[in-house]
Amino acid sequence: xxKIAPSILSADFGRLAEEIKAVxxxxxxxxxxxxxxxxxxxxxxxxPPVVRALRKITSLPFDVHLMIENPDSYLDAFIDAGSDIxxxxxxxxxxxxxxxxxxxxxxxxxxxxxxxxxxxxxxxxIIDDCxxxxxxxxxxxxxxxxxxxxxxxxIRRTRDILAKQAKPILMEVDGGISPGNIKEVSHAGADVFVxxxxxxxxxxYSSTIKQMKEAIS
Ligand code: DX5
Ligand code: ZN
Numbered sequence: 001x002x003k004i005a006p007s008i009l010s011a012d013f014g015r016l017a018e019e020i021k022a023v024x025x026x027x028x029x030x031x032x033x034x035x036x037x038x039x040x041x042x043x044x045x046x047x048p049p050v051v052r053a054l055r056k057i058t059s060l061p062f063d064v065h066l067m068i069e070n071p072d073s074y075l076d077a078f079i080d081a082g083s084d085i086x087x088x089x090x091x092x093x094x095x096x097x098x099x100x101x102x103x104x105x106x107x108x109x110x111x112x113x114x115x116x117x118x119x120x121x122x123x124x125x126i127i128d129d130c131x132x133x134x135x136x137x138x139x140x141x142x143x144x145x146x147x148x149x150x151x152x153x154x155i156r157r158t159r160d161i162l163a164k165q166a167k168p169i170l171m172e173v174d175g176g177i178s179p180g181n182i183k184e185v186s187h188a189g190a191d192v193f194v195x196x197x198x199x200x201x202x203x204x205y206s207s208t209i210k211q212m213k214e215a216i217s
Contacts (some may be wrong), residue, residue: 001029002190003191004162004195005031006148007032007143007194007195008025009045009196010199011158016050017057020060021057023209024060025206026206027209027213029060029192030060030084031058031060033046033063034065034140035066036067040069040088041140048078051078053170059153061085062085063085063194064085064086065087066092072093072102074107079108079111082088082193083108085131085132086109086110088110088111088112090113090118091114092116095215097129104131108189110129111129111131111133113174115140116139116208120154131170132170132172133158134174135190136175137151137176139162144201146176147178148175156188159190171190172190172192179208179212182212182216183216
């Protein structure tokens, strides 16, 4: 089953609880939380206390995307705050295999994110240690950017790699996903679609999510 994961980066931060409730009622499958440290990416967002507070609002899975340096120093804090899936960037994790094994050892799902310029070759070495591959379709740091068209080919090549695995591994895509391009991205092979601006700047969350779900069904 393909999934829609609204990114709260484009939500109204003064009303985060209401915004999460609203996308849950509108049919969201997961909630995507973008964690930025001002070092790995040129922007700052939220930390574990906010994740913990939001955890009480919904039972939807929390898909936590760490765009931070030294992710190992914060794994426990984000897991204890209520993450269901914790994704780290290849470019930020020095000992990626150990990081992924640690996350799984704490009984949640481990994801690996690749920036647009990062080659897929790295997957060969860590594919057995992760549950989800996150293909960035923009350079991370900000919501509302345009999907990078050359990422369609990368998504197809990722699909081919994942098809050869014995165990199912989800492919998530993140950045510039909209009702206008989601069908093409889905055909290329993605399973989970993060959408920030497309959902939260729309006037009707339900109809936007419904439109996206119809396009990928
Ligand atoms: C990018 C973040 C994304 C982003 C998606 O740095 O990781 O999750 O918020 O937002 P849109 O859908 O607006 O590109
Ligand atoms: Zn993200």
